[in-house]
Amino acid sequence: MAGLVVLFVLHPHPNPYLRIMSPTARDLPSDIVAEVARFLPIDRLVQASFFPNAAPNVAQYELRQRIKDAIEPYIERTAFDDFIEYLRASEGAIVGSVVREVLLLNGPTQPRRKATNLNITTSFGMEGVMRSFLRSQGYRSRALPPSERRSSSVDVIERFDRRTPCETRTILLSVSATRALSVVLCTPYSAQMCAITHNSVVCMLPRATLANESLVVEGAPASSNAEDLTFSVIPNNSHWTSPCGLQCPATWRKTPDDDGAAIYSWSMDDGQFTSWGSVEDDGRSFLRSEPLIWRVHSRCHNDHCPNKVLFEDRSRYLRP
Numbered sequence: 001m002a003g004l005v006v007l008f009v010l011h012p013h014p015n016p017y018l019r020i021m022s023p024t025a026r027d028l029p030s031d032i033v034a035e036v037a038r039f040l041p042i043d044r045l046v047q048a049s050f051f052p053n054a055a056p057n058v059a060q061y062e063l064r065q066r067i068k069d070a071i072e073p074y075i076e077r078t079a080f081d082d083f084i085e086y087l088r089a090s091e092g093a094i095v096g097s098v099v100r101e102v103l104l105l106n107g108p109t110q111p112r113r114k115a116t117n118l119n120i121t122t123s124f125g126m127e128g129v130m131r132s133f134l135r136s137q138g139y140r141s142r143a144l145p146p147s148e149r150r151s152s153s154v155d156v157i158e159r160f161d162r163r164t165p166c167e168t169r170t171i172l173l174s175v176s177a178t179r180a181l182s183v184v185l186c187t188p189y190s191a192q193m194c195a196i197t198h199n200s201v202v203c204m205l206p207r208a209t210l211a212n213e214s215l216v217v218e219g220a221p222a223s224s225n226a227e228d229l230t231f232s233v234i235p236n237n238s239h240w241t242s243p244c245g246l247q248c249p250a251t252w253r254k255t256p257d258d259d260g261a262a263i264y265s266w267s268m269d270d271g272q273f274t275s276w277g278s279v280e281d282d283g284r285s286f287l288r289s290e291p292l293i294w295r296v297h298s299r300c301h302n303d304h305c306p307n308k309v310l311f312e313d314r315s316r317y318l319r320p
């Protein structure tokens, strides 16, 4: 029902970040605004804050609940605050399919299947507190052989299992050879370039990721687990119908002050809800933790992108 309310109170506007509020929307009490927020996709969640009677931090509160729900199969709700504190202390982040579940909730596309485990990464040498915490939660662990590491950015992978009579829950802890950020970026798929830190959800390529599509990073080794992926792998971005802008796979990006990343703060105590990374917050601190330069591909296939034209002009000039 509340989903219908959203349709009535937020009229479309040519500017996707601007909606005209109807007179009835101005009168919505805060609890109804919070209910409306439950049905908004993450890239529109900030709009709940614009209602006159919206509670402070209504968007952050809703996103916090979504993160709690997503990791509840692995971390008890009563231990959530402790887990997040150890995530901060280990300079780490949640990565992988659970992050995409949070990003895609209420969106037009959904993951192809539910996450089967929780992936965490920490900075080098910082994993001790997280290991102790997970063991206190009933998990038993073992280090996986070096052949399980997907890239040289990972120093060691530790597998944590918690068995009950009904099921086994698994957490994979990847310790970075440097900072957690390099594990987020050194992946064969663009869809995996997202993370939940102790106070922000960070998505490096939101255009493709929020469509649950993934480009294969150029030069990445062929993956043998394509059937297990929760996202769709696309050969290129030729189906994009508008200019790429900062999301162009052929654009070199730098992690400090990366304007192309979407950053959604969910901290209740500090920071603001900073959709599209337009405001300074700790999500940007995560991106500043390691200066990296990266891109997905050397070539863009979007007819509406000047980078494709430039690439073709250059090819004609070099190989007439």
Ligand SMILES: [Zn+2]
Residues within 6 Å of the ligand: 244, 245, 247, 248, 249, 250, 300, 301, 302, 305, 306, 307, 308
């Ligand atoms: Zn492009």
